[in-house]
Amino acid sequence: MNDSTSDFKRDGVLILPQVLSSIRIKEIINSCESTLPDIVGTRNLLRFGWATRLAEELKTHAEISSILGSNSKVIQCNYFSKNVDNNWYVTLHRDLSIPVAKEVESEHWSGWSIKEGQLYAQPPRRVLESLVAIRVHFEDNDEDNGALQVLKGSHRAHSENNDTMVCRVEAGGAVIISPLILHKSSKLKSGRRRVLHFVFGPHHLPDGASWPNADHTNQ
Numbered sequence: 148m149n150d151s152t153s154d155f156k157r158d159g160v161l162i163l164p165q166v167l168s169s170i171r172i173k174e175i176i177n178s179c180e181s182t183l184p185d186i187v188g189t190r191n192l193l194r195f196g197w198a199t200r201l202a203e204e205l206k207t208h209a210e211i212s213s214i215l216g217s218n219s220k221v222i223q224c225n226y227f228s229k230n231v232d233n234n235w236y237v238t239l240h241r242d243l244s245i246p247v248a249k250e251v252e253s254e255h256w257s258g259w260s261i262k263e264g265q266l267y268a269q270p271p272r273r274v275l276e277s278l279v280a281i282r283v284h285f286e287d288n289d290e291d292n293g294a295l296q297v298l299k300g301s302h303r304a305h306s307e308n309n310d311t312m313v314c315r316v317e318a319g320g321a322v323i324i325s326p327l328i329l330h331k332s333s334k335l336k337s338g339r340r341r342v343l344h345f346v347f348g349p350h351h352l353p354d355g356a357s358w359p360n361a362d363h364t365n366q
């Protein structure tokens with residue numbers, strides 16, 4: 148295990164600078180803006196070919212590939228576009244729901260809900276422990292434009308006295324988090340903040356559950 152992978156496992160968070168070039172970020176912004184005009188946030192971008200291709204590209208980055216392992220699958224891609232007109236904050240929480248194809252009868256699964264037409268549920272903790280979220284940033288991000296704040300180490304089952312970390316990152320960089328880490332973000336004071344939030348996980352789910360089939364297009 149290399150240093151950044153062990154740092155990520157210990158802290159539940161890792162900032163990687165320059166994951167994508169400025170040219171690549173401009174291309175992605177164009178794809179995003181042409182397929183999602185005026186969207187503030189959405190959670191089902193894997194229907195777009197440009198998003199699934201970007202997920203595959205992220206897997207080829209050396210440190211990301213070491214963190215994900217050789218057998219991971221992209222299971223979700225969300226988009227958050229925060230600006231002074233569409234501004235929000237989120238209080239400390241963990242991301243406990245995943246998209247699933249259909250309901251299973253199992254005491255290990257709970258919180259069934261529909262979001263944007265997709266079924267979600269809370270899987271057993273061991274599934275959540277195997278997930279990794281990679282947040283690609285379109286612009287520099289710090290306290291002034293609503294950066295994510297995390298409690299380092301809070302993804303672990305037994306952790307206390309976790310330090311708050313502001314996830315400052317430059318455009319083209321990525322913030323990698325365990326969905327189990329406690330995280331929040333503030334309203335921005337100025338500028339904007341656009342993030343693509345990918346979630347990667349194992350190919351198979353327990354208890355007869357399965358991931359939804361992505362309806363990919365080639366946009």
Ligand SMILES: O=C(O)CCC(=O)C(=O)O
Pocket residue numbers: 227237242293295330331332342344
């Ligand atoms: O990007 C943000 O501001 C918050 C994101 C978040 O809370 C989440 O992904 O669960």
